[in-house]
Amino acid sequence: MTAHDFPSTDTATRRIGSLIRDARRHRGLTQAQLAERLGTSQSAIARIEQGGQNLTLELLSRLSDALDSELLRVGPAGPAHLRVTGGRPLRGSVTVKSSKNAAVALLCAALLNRGRTTLRNVARIVEVERILDVLRSIGVAATWDPDGHDLTLVVPDELDLVGIDADTARRTRSIIMFLGPLLHRAPGFDLPYAGGCDLGTRTVQPHMIALRPFGLEVEARAGEYHATVSAPGTADRTIVLTERGDTVTENALLAAARADGTTTIRNASCNYMVQDLCLYLQLLGVGIEGLGTTTLVVRGRPVIDADVDYTISEDPVEAMSLLTAGIVTSSELTVCRAPVEFLEIELAVLAEMGLRYTLSPEYLADNGHTRLADITISPSELHAPIDKIHPMPFPGLNIDNLPFFAVIAAAAGGSTLIHDWVYDNRAIHLSDLTRLGADVRLLDPHRVLVTGPTHWSSAEVVCPPALRPAVCLLLAMLAAKGTSVLRNVDIIARGYEQLYERLIEMGAQIEVFRD
Numbered sequence: 094m095t096a097h098d099f100p101s102t103d104t105a106t107r108r109i110g111s112l113i114r115d116a117r118r119h120r121g122l123t124q125a126q127l128a129e130r131l132g133t134s135q136s137a138i139a140r141i142e143q144g145g146q147n148l149t150l151e152l153l154s155r156l157s158d159a160l161d162s163e164l165l166r167v168g169p170a171g172p173a174h175l176r177v178t179g180g181r182p183l184r185g186s187v188t189v190k191s192s193k194n195a196a197v198a199l200l201c202a203a204l205l206n207r208g209r210t211t212l213r214n215v216a217r218i219v220e221v222e223r224i225l226d227v228l229r230s231i232g233v234a235a236t237w238d239p240d241g242h243d244l245t246l247v248v249p250d251e252l253d254l255v256g257i258d259a260d261t262a263r264r265t266r267s268i269i270m271f272l273g274p275l276l277h278r279a280p281g282f283d284l285p286y287a288g289g290c291d292l293g294t295r296t297v298q299p300h301m302i303a304l305r306p307f308g309l310e311v312e313a314r315a316g317e318y319h320a321t322v323s324a325p326g327t328a329d330r331t332i333v334l335t336e337r338g339d340t341v342t343e344n345a346l347l348a349a350a351r352a353d354g355t356t357t358i359r360n361a362s363c364n365y366m367v368q369d370l371c372l373y374l375q376l377l378g379v380g381i382e383g384l385g386t387t388t389l390v391v392r393g394r395p396v397i398d399a400d401v402d403y404t405i406s407e408d409p410v411e412a413m414s415l416l417t418a419g420i421v422t423s424s425e426l427t428v429c430r431a432p433v434e435f436l437e438i439e440l441a442v443l444a445e446m447g448l449r450y451t452l453s454p455e456y457l458a459d460n461g462h463t464r465l466a467d468i469t470i471s472p473s474e475l476h477a478p479i480d481k482i483h484p485m486p487f488p489g490l491n492i493d494n495l496p497f498f499a500v501i502a503a504a505a506g507g508s509t510l511i512h513d514w515v516y517d518n519r520a521i522h523l524s525d526l527t528r529l530g531a532d533v534r535l536l537d538p539h540r541v542l543v544t545g546p547t548h549w550s551s552a553e554v555v556c557p558p559a560l561r562p563a564v565c566l567l568l569a570m571l572a573a574k575g576t577s578v579l580r581n582v583d584i585i586a587r588g589y590e591q592l593y594e595r596l597i598e599m600g601a602q603i604e605v606f607r608d
């Protein structure tokens with residue numbers, strides 16, 4: 094077949110455009126209704142139908158879902174897998190994307206606002222799409238701009254809480270952060286149980302304790318939280334969190350934002366997503382003192398009605414993932430826009446382990462607050478640190494960054510003890526690294542002993558049901574000579590946008606395939 098046998102790109106997009114128009118009309122939808130389903134504008138649909146818009150496979154697949162049209166279905170269904178040919182260094186630079194955990198908090202926070210919220214630089218990841226689907230199912234209008242990274246949310250006066258998309262809600266833990274905003278909107282409502290990564294039991298009790306002073310009582314029954322709200326009163330309140338958790342702090346902030354009077358939250362998390370949330374709430378006119386500390390004082394605003402734009406800051410866990418990719422492949426690599434403010438302990442531990450790196454002068458993220466820098470790493474001879482590596486609430490080493498230290502420890506000479514006191518099951522998933530030749534011994538469910546340096550070997554491994562350990566396997570495969578296969582990688586899309594494409598740009602050999 095010669096190139097002449099294929100239609101030109103213009104002709105092809107025009108043909109696909111008219112197919113889409115026919116399928117839309119067949120479904121009896123207007124352009125505006127299809128736009129609503131896709132979270133885009135009517136003018137974008139008009140452009141697509143006229144063939145004036147570049148169509149990505151992702152957009153085509155969303156269109157086929159929205160139109161329920163097999164005609165447009167692209168590629169076979171079924172889980173995605175990766176073929177990774179490793180053992181070669183990466184090069185160049187890569188830019189950190191914005192954080193999943195701030196995005197989900199801000200999406201829930203937008204429920205507080207009667208005005209328009211535009212979130213800029215939102216990561217296009219499955220976790221965000223899931224919360225958006227849930228928000229849309231209760232009546233929130235959510236529209237991506239044509240470039241697909243700025244998201245505008247408008248919340249209706251009445252929410253359709255009965256129509257909530259329970260299946261999608263159950264697949265994310267962040268749904269728990271609907272409690273704080275919703276307690277101001279309805280005297281009673283049901284929410285599906287929260288899900289998230291399979292990391293062992295994750296308690297929701299701290300959320301219940303934190304929200305009780307706002308009049309919320311929650312009863313768990315048959316897969317749902319049944320919430321009832323009594324008038325919280327107008328007196329000032331102090332909430333002492335029993336755990337310094339991130340989402341529980343966010344829930345307390347979300348409840349306090351519209352509560353009359355002053356709320357003092359003690360033992361608050363001051364982690365990156367909490368700071369992004371505080372900055373957004375401040376834009377909405379909520380008074381918050383103590384940003385970045387463990388005592389937050391919130392002066393609530395019973396009616397919040399503001400048109401605001403907020404740019405979500407860069408993800409420290411993404412940054413750590415990209416640094417690890419460079420470290421285990423012995424690469425000279427620059428990770429741009431890294432939120433160094435939330436990586437300081439990680440970098441100090443890496444320096445102790447012998448990593449050579451330089452930092453650019455610091456600059457501010459677009460939220461005007463978070464400190465960023467470009468980090469350039471050089472191939473280094475790594476050795477195990479003398480002390481164990483363990484996470485702590487910020488400003489400690491981030492628990493979500495801990496798994497990456499297992500891969501790095503495997504590349505280092507000597508034995509490193511990694512102690513995950515937080516999650517029951519996450520350390521267990523790290524023992525999958527042995528499949529690629531690492532010496533990872535599980536001492537108990539919370540502690541692994543990693544002895545290196547590893548002579549990585551290629552292997553075929555199925556992704557564990559946990560985001561970060563899954564990415565750790567991919568990074569180890571980049572270090573292993575030969576071709577490895579990582580099966581069922583869909584979980585990675587929950588928290589990473591275009592990870593493979595960006596690694597490929599830096600010289601990695603990764604191929605996505607389906608059965």
Ligand SMILES: CC(=O)N[C@H]1[C@@H](OP(=O)(O)OP(=O)(O)OC[C@H]2O[C@@H](n3ccc(=O)[nH]c3=O)[C@H](O)[C@@H]2O)O[C@H](CO)[C@@H](O)[C@@H]1O
Binds near residue numbers: 296486
């Ligand atoms: C959407 C989001 O933002 N998710 C993050 C958030 O989840 P999230 O805030 O939901 O974290 P959890 O509430 O599940 O807390 C994680 C675990 O740590 C335990 N715990 C937590 C704090 C504490 O002071 N003591 C304590 O024992 C909890 O009991 C739980 O087992 O924080 C976790 C811990 O930073 C991160 O891994 C998640 O990526």
Ligand SMILES: C=C(OP(=O)(O)O)C(=O)O
Binds near residue numbers: 267289493
């Ligand atoms: C544990 C994580 O996320 P979640 O709270 O969404 O399960 C994570 O980001 O590693």
